[in-house]
Amino acid sequence: xxxxxxxxxxxxxxxxxxxxxxxxxxxxxxxxxxxxxxxxxxxxxxxxxxxxxxxxxxxxxxxxxxxxxxxxxxxxxxxxxxxxxxxxxxxxxxxxxxxxxxx
Numbered sequence: 001x002x003x004x005x006x007x008x009x010x011x012x013x014x015x016x017x018x019x020x021x022x023x024x025x026x027x028x029x030x031x032x033x034x035x036x037x038x039x040x041x042x043x044x045x046x047x048x049x050x051x052x053x054x055x056x057x058x059x060x061x062x063x064x065x066x067x068x069x070x071x072x073x074x075x076x077x078x079x080x081x082x083x084x085x086x087x088x089x090x091x092x093x094x095x096x097x098x099x100x101x102x103x
Contacts, residue, residue, distance in 0.1 A: 037090045038099040039072035047093040050075070056096065062087070074099060 053075060054067055061082025070076040075091040088102040 037070050037072050037076065037102075038074055040074040040093055040099070042073075042092070042094050044073075044093075048096060053091070053093075053096060069093075 050067065054064060057064060057077065062077065063080040064077050065080075066078040068076050070090060072090075073093070075093045075096075076089070077091070078088050079086075081087050089098055090100040091097065092099055
């Protein structure tokens with residue numbers, strides 16, 4: 001099947017395919033940014049020591065299963081809160097403030 005594009009534009013099939021492609025790219029980029037956690041730009045020499053921070057969280061009743069530095073350079077924990085609820089939380093590595101909680 002041959003189609004002729006109007007002068008200076010795409011034909012209807014190409015236009016629809018281009019819109020689908022653009023929509024797919026936008027959805028993929030949005031999904032990626034939704035999955036990413038917060039970004040912390042503080043210099044590491046100013047960060048609270050990991051051992052001190054973990055001890056502080058455990059004193060608040062958290063059970064830490066995994067503690068790590070996220071891709072965004074924030075402290076991140078996976079574990080359980082004092083009520084036994086599963087948590088994934090991002091913290092500012094300097095202040096210890098909660099930046100994001102994921103369910």
